[in-house]
Amino acid sequence: MNQTGRAVLLLVVALILHLAEEVGTGFRKKLPLGEMPLGVFVGINVALYAFCFSTLFLSIAGNPWSIPLAWAFAIAMGLNALGHIGMMVLRKGYFPGGVTAFLLLLAGIYLVVILSD
Secondary structure (H helix, E strand, O other), X not given: OOHHHXXXXXXXXXXXXXXXXXXXXXXXXXXXXXXXXXXXXXXXXXXXXXHHHHHHHHHHHOOOOHHHHHHHHHHHHHHHHHHHHHHXXXXXXXXXXXXXXXXXXXXXXXXXXXHHO
């Protein structure tokens, strides 16, 4: 597996841990604008995981499409992480997904560093 593939895999693992934390802590019920319907939450995650695993498989295969997809994945997960961290700052306490948001941010930054080489 090439370096980009390993970095994408690390971000996928961080995302899996992040989803587990969100589900375990009731993320969709604690949003500032109210509860997210279960179908919406599941739909967003199915689409996200289809995208991230496609990016992973293309990265492992060395497909040139993996580069722009990996950039999009890294940026999207960085923004996701910053959203969770920002909510913790605003609330001055824990927000669901907040612990693994730091892992997501670090893995996203690592992928950006790898892609920038």
